[in-house]
Amino acid sequence: MAAHFGRRLYKGAATTAVAAVAVAALSASEAPGVTADGQGRPTAAGATPAPEQPAAGDTATGNSHYYTALPPLKSPNPAPTTAVGLPVADTPSEAGIPATVLAAYKKAEAELRTAKPGCNLPWQLLAAIGKVESGHAGGGRVTADGTTITPILGPVLNGVGFANISDTDHGAYDNDSTYDRAVGPMQFIPSTWKWAGRDGNGDGKKDPNNVFDAALATGHYLCRFGWDLADTRDLRKAILSYNASEDYLNTVLSWMEYYRRGTHTIPDGTGAVPSERGGTGPTPGTPGTTPRPSSPSTPATDTPSTPGAPNGSGGPSTPGTPGKPGGGTSPSPDPTDPAPSKPTLPPSRTDIVDHLKDVDTPQLTARAGDAFTQRISARAETKTGKSLAKVRVRFVITGDTDTVFTGGEKIATVVTGASGVAVAPALQAGEKTGTFTVRALVVGRTVTGLDYRATVTERTADALARTGDTPLSCAPGGEFADQVELKATYEKAAAGKVAATATLVKSADDATANTKGPYFKDADGKPVRTLTDLRTDAKGVLKLPKLYADDTTGTFLLRVTTAGGATLTVELRVAPAGTPASPDPSPSQSPGTDTEPSTAPSPSTTTGSTASA
Known part of the structure; x- marks a missing residue:
């Protein structure tokens, strides 16, 4: 056909x-x-x-x-x-x-x-x-x-x-x-x-x-x-x-x-291009020609297309000049919205929309990657404050953010219910942190919109724990057989993609990086005792690089801290092979140092790590 x-x-x-x-x-x-x-x-x-x-x-x-x-x-x-x-x-x-x-x-x-x-x-x-x-x-x-x-x-x-x-x-x-x-x-x-x-x-x-x-x-x-x-x-x-x-x-x-x-x-180019059936429209392949409806029997009630859909009038007119108008002229078009120049609703309804009013929308905050638990609600009202049903309200996410509405889009159109209230779809935070705006507008009307500020905070953890309980020790000048592996959680669920730092501290009360004892290696093989820009994987697991020891013996502390304040302190022991666990060090001598008083727990009385939040 x-x-x-x-x-x-x-x-x-x-x-x-x-x-x-x-x-x-x-x-x-x-x-x-x-x-x-x-x-x-x-x-x-x-x-x-x-x-x-x-x-x-x-x-x-x-x-x-x-x-x-x-x-x-x-x-x-x-x-x-x-x-x-x-x-x-x-x-x-x-x-x-x-x-x-x-x-x-x-x-x-x-x-x-x-x-x-x-x-x-x-x-x-x-x-x-x-x-x-x-x-x-x-x-x-x-x-x-x-x-x-x-x-x-x-x-x-x-x-x-x-x-x-x-x-x-x-x-x-x-x-x-x-x-x-x-x-x-x-x-x-x-x-x-x-x-x-x-x-x-x-x-x-x-x-x-x-x-x-x-x-x-x-x-x-x-x-x-x-x-x-x-x-x-x-x-x-x-x-x-x-x-x-x-x-x-x-x-x-x-x-x-x-x-x-x-x-x-x-093959490409051999398709059966639909042919014209009467009328005075352009012939296929004529670039830039605007098709004109020519039938005198065209119903008067048919109106030109209104923008908002991906295409507007339904399709192209020729292979070179297909024509289907559509879309929207508003700053934030939505494929389900009519043209701003044409009323969205019957004139008796749309013409009396005077403003939008917020309906007790709470503060909008979520961690990166989480869904916002709060929803935006706006009510369409007349100048006297009467609520209006069946009014289209467009919600638009603006600003430098990858947050979207449920379904993956940044624009959503909602029709007000009997109470005149339109509730926006739930927001899904992306990975970008910071503040952005959700704007509520009445479709088809020049009405001052409402702006809602929303904030995405960084991913956090509220607890850290080792994934194993093997004591961590090595001989002077050697390397630790086991790498330190931790699990971060937030409200008992795995906390993925959470930022963390790891530091070999001087003592339990002094978070300054130590100058002796165990160390990591940088890209050049040089000793480093502080690691930044660490991040847990999708399952909340953080596996640290290999640890090495210099010639200093004693018990040392590795402290790992995440965004959100979760902290875990892990003991590391450096001693010659076959050396039994030593009693608590003298109060006048810190493990692994020569002059600082020790506040580190004794390996004979601890489980190998201490945690705090």
Whole structure:
């Protein structure tokens, strides 16, 4: 079936009858998770029927344009071996996916399987979106590293037939310093790519024009918020967050199930690029052309796309100029938010939002690597203090921090409940310590936001203990047979990645580094008696380097201290081989020294280490 590549169709356009027949046939083929609604359109099991689809003003993309062509009625399983005498690799059928593009989809699935295993992302979903957005990068017109040969740019988002989105990237991605345009095979707008972009091919860059980068970014985008795509409800939410249209959802589901039934690889550049079906849109390969809807029967209620989704209007218009506007013009775009220039909610609700008010949010503090136990709560109110339900509140993490919300993102949008309160997802601290800000904003309104200060402190331990109890001793001038190994804990749990120092101290009361007795060696083999920049491993274990002894005999002390104040003092004995344990040293003589009074415990009366916190 030919797709509409030269232009977008509004819902209810000329292909509706053809689409209904195609989807009805696909639904009858027992595709898992897909059913048909009363009009023959496929829906995910448990999905909201099409008549209840979101209103254009309350969606991420405004229910805007996208390629509506559905897969052929005939299943591609099994994949053909020949067609008209040509090998399958040369067969430009709908089931054929260009080799590099297919590799990108499958690589993204593999990486998400490790990064977010609970998401259960199938590569066929990425392929379905790639098909709808750009015809698999214009039929696989990509270089060996996956970069599109011709830039795939959507229409200029200047408010003429599409959303009005001023430039957010200074033209870096879309070569337009006045307005934004959707970019690349998966049609991300620059403001969304800024936070959603990923490096999928390992070249150190995040390029929306690279199919590996774009596919991985799409995978992470679909897997945020802890969604499990094996659950049809979460699958539906994820697809609708890309383009909040029931028809878009059904089209993507149709292609995903089609690809699940079988695909085959074709050479790059030989893909079956969808062709135009009427209208006055641009021809494939015409860079920079803005598609124009030409059907006089276009419903007046269809609105231009609104920013916030990775793509806005649903896909490219040509291999060189695909067009799907979307994204957001706010400083911190979120793929689930509508355009600031369009109300998020019905005017009767949004127009009376006056301010946000904090709802007893406690001090936000967590150790590096830990989840914050405190949650941010903000209430949407009118000027008179009346609470408002169903208001979208966007929470944005700003500042030099690697802290994220649960799900791995730095932006989250929450709708206020009946009490008018929006509770942000839990914060997960990264490894960077310091203070950062979480900003709460009302989506679609120029309302002063709320700033919440949050602090990440260093990892700490509250207890240290040796992992063994073997006495530590050696002969003068020798080396200790056993290395000192310790276990750090915090609230009885292993304390990983905790900073520590180790010092061979003069005495129990004098933490100054000793000048005689046991020592470590530096990189040049010279004696050192203080080690800094130590850190426990992921299991809280700290294994110190080998210890050596000079010619001084006696009992010496090694003190290890961690961030958080956990301290352990370990005894080290230097004596000729076969020397029995000596009685307590004279009060006038410190072990291992000639002049200092001793306060060290006697080896005959201690267990080999002492600890304090």
